[in-house]
Amino acid sequence: MLLTCPPEISDAIARSDLHSLQSYIARQEQILLDRGEQLAAAQRQLKAFAIDFRHVRRSERERANEVAQAQEETAVRLLKASRFRDEETGAHIWRVGLYARLACQRLNGSGRYADRIFRASQLHDVGKIGVPDAILRKPGKLDESEWALMREHTRIGAQVLDGSNSPLLKTACRIAATHHEHYDGTGYPNRLAGEQIPIEGRIVKLADTYDALRMRRAYKPLLDHATAVAIILDGDDRSRPEHFDPQLLRLFETMHREFEEIFRNCGDDAAWEL
Ligand SMILES: [Fe+2]
Ligand SMILES: [Fe+2]
Structure with a gap:
């Protein structure tokens, strides 16, 4: 891959301007550090979403089970009521x-x-x-x-x-x-x-x-x-x-x-x- 440098860096290389090169490298390192932090923050947020999602899914499942149990109980109680009346x-x-x-x-x-x-x-x-x-x-x-x-x-x-x-x-x-x-x-x-x-x-x-x-x-x-x-x-x-x-x-x-x-x-x- 052909790497291209900004013109001021090409100039600094040509001039053997070590100070300019060092400050350029320091700036690039800072940019990378900032991006890394952003990435880590995004990962933390994704993990939090995943945990929330699991909680929602679990409580939905629990609610569905409760409804199914209530419906089952309704059926049982209806049956018990009907037995009092049936020959x-x-x-x-x-x-x-x-x-x-x-x-x-x-x-x-x-x-x-x-x-x-x-x-x-x-x-x-x-x-x-x-x-x-x-x-x-x-x-x-x-x-x-x-x-x-x-x-x-x-x-x-x-x-x-x-x-x-x-x-x-x-x-x-x-x-x-x-x-x-x-x-x-x-x-x-x-x-x-x-x-x-x-x-x-x-x-x-x-x-x-x-x-x-x-x-x-x-x-x-x-x-x-x-x-x-x-x-x-x-x-x-x-x-x-x-x-x-x-x-x-x-x-x-x-x-x-x-x-x-x-x-x-x-x-x-x-x-x-x-
Ligand atoms: Fe019948
Ligand atoms: Fe019958």
Whole structure:
């Protein structure tokens, strides 16, 4: 690299003016020292910014965790409230969560999403909070006007869960609203059909139906596994195979034994918690 000197230095060299050369070098050293200090100050400032940034990120993460915990707690408290009103046991709710998670995993849902389905599906009947006791706890069959009120639990559940930012509660809202819709459009409350019904609703429809068939209720005896499977796959006077997502029905044919195992392992006498 060709170095060029200022003309006065070239002159000083030519004149062998040592004093001028020394003072020039001293000035250049001072300039370099000043720049070094500026650089060090800039580095100190950058380090301070990095520390501040880490603090902000940490407190954001802490806030997000607190919000997630609060949302989780909301879901748990809603579930506890709903159990005071529901004729169904905690074991039913727990099993529906387990079947739904299994079906979701088989559909290749991510582990995180399947876990969310597991929790959200347990709130499927939270709307029964708003159904009168006389209907909810009636020992015999419901008449048509009572059924109309009972069917409202889907709308009530959706209203209770609506408006949250939480992915868990949003999913629970979709499930509460659609777990009684039928794939062929004959369900309630909105007669949605096919893909209009969110996948979570279609999954919980299958899980809830299997478990409801297996359980003893005031108005029906418990059914064995083979009978419950036959009703879902072939239909009876109330249920039709067309009520279910065909893809889920094919899946059910391959995994109903695992449903049976869940039912056997999670009995009604156990105290299951969300
Ligand atoms: Fe329901
Ligand atoms: Fe249920």
